[in-house]
Amino acid sequence: xxxxxxxxxxxxxxxxxxxxxxxxxxxxxVEVRTEQxxxxxxxxxxxxxRSDEIVGLVGESxxxxxxxxxxxxxxxxxxxxxxxxxxxxxxxxxxGLPERRLADVRGVRAAMIFQEPRRCLNxxxxxxxxxxxxxxxxxxxxxxxxxxxxxxxxxxxxxxxPERRVRQYPHEFSGGMCQRVMLAMALACDPQLxxxxxxxxxxxxxxxxxxxxxIRRLQAELGIGVLLITHDLGVVAEMCDRVSVMYAGQVxxxxxxxxxxxxxxxxxxxxxxxxxxxxxxxxEALTYIPGRVPPPHLFPATCRFQERCGFAVDEVxxxxxxxxPVAAGHSSRCARVHDLELAGVSE
Amino acid sequence: MPEQSMPxxxxxxxxxxxxxxxxxxxxxxxxxxxxxxxxxxxxxxxxLTLIAIFxxxxxxxxxxxxxLQNRLLAPGAGHLLGTDELGRDVLSRVLVAxxxxxxxxxxxxxxxxVVGVPLGLLAGYAGGVGDAILSRxxxxxxxxxPLMLAVVVVAILGPGxxxxxxxxxxxxxxxxxxxxxxxxxxxAGELYIESARASGCSSWRxxxxxxxxxxxxxxxxxxxxxxxxxxxxxxxxxxLGLGARAPQATWGLMLQEATASITTSSYLIYPPIVMVAxxxxxxxxxxxxxxxxxxxxxxxxx
Numbered sequence: 001x002x003x004x005x006x007x008x009x010x011x012x013x014x015x016x017x018x019x020x021x022x023x024x025x026x027x028x029x030v031e032v033r034t035e036q037x038x039x040x041x042x043x044x045x046x047x048x049x050r051s052d053e054i055v056g057l058v059g060e061s062x063x064x065x066x067x068x069x070x071x072x073x074x075x076x077x078x079x080x081x082x083x084x085x086x087x088x089x090x091x092x093x094x095x096g097l098p099e100r101r102l103a104d105v106r107g108v109r110a111a112m113i114f115q116e117p118r119r120c121l122n123x124x125x126x127x128x129x130x131x132x133x134x135x136x137x138x139x140x141x142x143x144x145x146x147x148x149x150x151x152x153x154x155x156x157x158x159x160x161x162p163e164r165r166v167r168q169y170p171h172e173f174s175g176g177m178c179q180r181v182m183l184a185m186a187l188a189c190d191p192q193l194x195x196x197x198x199x200x201x202x203x204x205x206x207x208x209x210x211x212x213x214x215i216r217r218l219q220a221e222l223g224i225g226v227l228l229i230t231h232d233l234g235v236v237a238e239m240c241d242r243v244s245v246m247y248a249g250q251v252x253x254x255x256x257x258x259x260x261x262x263x264x265x266x267x268x269x270x271x272x273x274x275x276x277x278x279x280x281x282x283x284e285a286l287t288y289i290p291g292r293v294p295p296p297h298l299f300p301a302t303c304r305f306q307e308r309c310g311f312a313v314d315e316v317x318x319x320x321x322x323x324x325p326v327a328a329g330h331s332s333r334c335a336r337v338h339d340l341e342l343a344g345v346s347e
Numbered sequence: 348m349p350e351q352s353m354p355x356x357x358x359x360x361x362x363x364x365x366x367x368x369x370x371x372x373x374x375x376x377x378x379x380x381x382x383x384x385x386x387x388x389x390x391x392x393x394x395l396t397l398i399a400i401f402x403x404x405x406x407x408x409x410x411x412x413x414x415l416q417n418r419l420l421a422p423g424a425g426h427l428l429g430t431d432e433l434g435r436d437v438l439s440r441v442l443v444a445x446x447x448x449x450x451x452x453x454x455x456x457x458x459x460x461v462v463g464v465p466l467g468l469l470a471g472y473a474g475g476v477g478d479a480i481l482s483r484x485x486x487x488x489x490x491x492x493p494l495m496l497a498v499v500v501v502a503i504l505g506p507g508x509x510x511x512x513x514x515x516x517x518x519x520x521x522x523x524x525x526x527x528x529x530x531x532x533x534x535a536g537e538l539y540i541e542s543a544r545a546s547g548c549s550s551w552r553x554x555x556x557x558x559x560x561x562x563x564x565x566x567x568x569x570x571x572x573x574x575x576x577x578x579x580x581x582x583x584x585x586x587l588g589l590g591a592r593a594p595q596a597t598w599g600l601m602l603q604e605a606t607a608s609i610t611t612s613s614y615l616i617y618p619p620i621v622m623v624a625x626x627x628x629x630x631x632x633x634x635x636x637x638x639x640x641x642x643x644x645x646x647x648x649x
Contacts, residue, residue: 073545078474099550107547120542124560133556134546185546 056240111186128166176207385636467527571634
C-alpha cells in the first residue's frame with residue numbers, strides 16, 4: 001500500500017523514539033475585553049503533553065477547554081489575549097509571537113482538527129487541493145508532488161480509493177470522511193502535536209469509534225502527542241492516558257485516566273462520572289449536576305464549584321483553593337480533598 | 348501569485364482550475380438561463396457590445412460630418428433617425444456613442460473596483476483601528492450629495508469624459524468597499540477560514556485563495572448594478588457640460604444638444620433617451636438575475 005511506503009520514508013517519525021514533551025502550558029491565563037470590562041476566561045492552567053500519550057481535556061460547555069486549545073495554536077480572537085503564563089509547542093514559545101511566525105508553527109509543529117469537519121473545508125475547492133495547499137505552503141513543493149503526497153496521506157487516514165477521492169468536493173464526503181480529510185491535512189507536515197477539539201461530537205456513534213481508533217493508531221505509529229478535548233467521558237476512558245478536568249476556567253483535577261475514573265479526588269469529577277449514562281443502570285433515576293457553569297463575570301474568588309457541590313461546607317470552602325497534589329501524578333483543587341471519600345465509576 | 352512558477356504544473360493546474368470554475372459556472376448559468384428577464388438582459392447587453400465594437404462599420408454616415416445644408420432633417424430615407432442642428436446623422440452618432448458610453452462605464456467601474464475591493468477586503472479581514480477610520484471616511488463620502496461631489500471632482504481635474512469617469516468612480520467606490528467589507532466579514536467567520544489559519548495559511552493566502560472567491564458573487568451583482576448607475580451619471584454630467592466635450596458623441600451630450608431645438612425638432616431627444624433606458628434596464632435586470640442565481644438559499648428544484 002502506498003501509505004505504508006511513505007510511512008517508512010518519513011524521517012525521524014516512529015513510536016520507538018524517546019518520548020519528548022510536545023506541549024507545555026504553564027500558568028496560562030487568558031483575558032477577553034468586552035463591553036462589561038476585562039474578563040478572565042481561564043486562569044492558571046497547567047498542561048503537559050508528551051509525544052507518547054493522549055491527554056484528555058474534559059469539562060462542561062463554558063469551562064474553558066476550547067479557549068485553552070485556541071490559545072495553544074495562537075488562534076485566540078482579536079479581543080482576547082494571553083495575560084499571563086507561557087505556552088511551549090515542541091520547544092517553541094508561542095506567546096508573543098507575531099502572526100507571521102505563528103503561521104510557521106501552525107501545521108508544522110502543531111495541527112488542529114475541529115468539531116464540525118464539513119464546515120472546516122472550503123466548499124469551493126476539491127479536498128485534495130486544500131490538503132495539497134497546506135503542504136505547498138509549508139514545504140514549497142510543486143503542485144504535482146504535493147498532490148502525490150496528499151494521495152499518500154489519504155491512504156494513511158484510511159480513505160478508500162484516494163486517487164479518485166482527492167479530486168472530489170467536500171459535499172461529496174460524509175462527516176466521518178471529512179474528519180479523515182481534516183486529519184490528513186493536519187498530518188500533512190508531520191506535526192509533533194495534534195489538538196483535537198471535540199473531533200467526533202458531530203459524528204454518528206459508529207463513525208465516531210472509527211475516527212477515534214484512527215487517531216489512536218496514528219498517535220502510536222507516528223509518535224504524535226494528542227490533546228483530546230471533549231465533554232464525553234466515555235471517549236476519555238477509551239482514548240486517554242492522562243486527563244485534566246476543567247471547571248469554570250480552572251483545572252480542578254489532573255490524573256492518569258485509571259486513577260481519575262476509579263478514585264476521583266475532586267467532587268466535580270466525581271459528579272461528572274456519576275452522570276455518565278450506563279446501560280447497566282437501567283431503571284434508575286438519571287443523575288446530573290444541578291445548575292450550570294457560572295459565566296466568567298460571575299466566577300467567585302473562592303472555590304468556583306462550591307454552589308453546585310454536594311460536599312460544600314461554608315467554613316472550609318469559602319477560601320481560595322489551589323491545585324494540590326494528592327498522590328503521584330494526581331492533583332485536585334478542593335479544600336476538603338483529604339476528608340472526602342468520592343465515588344468513581346463502578347466496574 | 349506564488350503558485351504559478353513551474354511550467355510542468357501548468358497543465359494540471361489548468362485542469363483543476365477549469366474543473367473548479369466549470370462546477371460553479373454550470374450551476375449559476377443554469378439558474379440564469381431559467382430566468383427570462385436575465386436572459387433578455389444578457390441578450391441586450393451582447394447586442395449593445397456588438398454595436399459598440401462595430402460602431403464604425405454599422406454607422407451609415409460619418410458621425411462627425413457637419414452638413415449645414417441638411418440640418419434638423421426629420422427621420423426619413425436618407426437619415427433613418429434624422430439629422431441634428433449641425434446636420435450630423437443621428438443614427439451614426441447614437442451608434443458611436445454606444446461605444447463611448449460602454450467604454451467609459453467600464454473605466455469607471457474598473458477603477459472603483461480596483462480601489463474599493465482591496466480596501467474592503469483588508470478592512471473586513473483585519474478590522475481594528477484601520478477599519479474604523481477607513482469606514483468613517485467612506486461613510487462621510489456617502490453622505491455627500493453625489494452630483495455635487497462629481498462637480499467638485501470635475502472642477503479639480505477639469506472637464507472631459509475621462510475626468511468625469513474618475514469623478515463617477517469616486518462616487519461608486521463606497522458601494523464596492525461596503526460590499527467587499529461586509530462579505531469578507533461574513534466569509535471570514537466561516538470555520539474553514541479558521542481551519543486554514545490553524546493549518547498555517549498566511550493572511551495573504553487566506554485573502555487570495557479563500558476569501559476572494561467567496562466574495563466574488565456579491566461583487567458581480569454590485570458590478571452589474573453599478574454599471575447602470577454609471578450610465579445615468581455619465582449622461583447627467585455630460586448633460587450639464589461636465590463630461591464629454593463636443594464633437595464627441597455620448598448619449599448625455601446628444602441629449603443636451605437635442606434640448607436646444609426641442610421645440611422645433613423634438614424627435615432628436617428620443618434616440619439617446621431610449622438607449623440610456625435600454626442599457627440601464629439591461630444592467631439592473633442582469634444584476635437581479637445574478638443575485639438570484641448566485642444566492643445560496645435559492646431554491647433549486649431538482
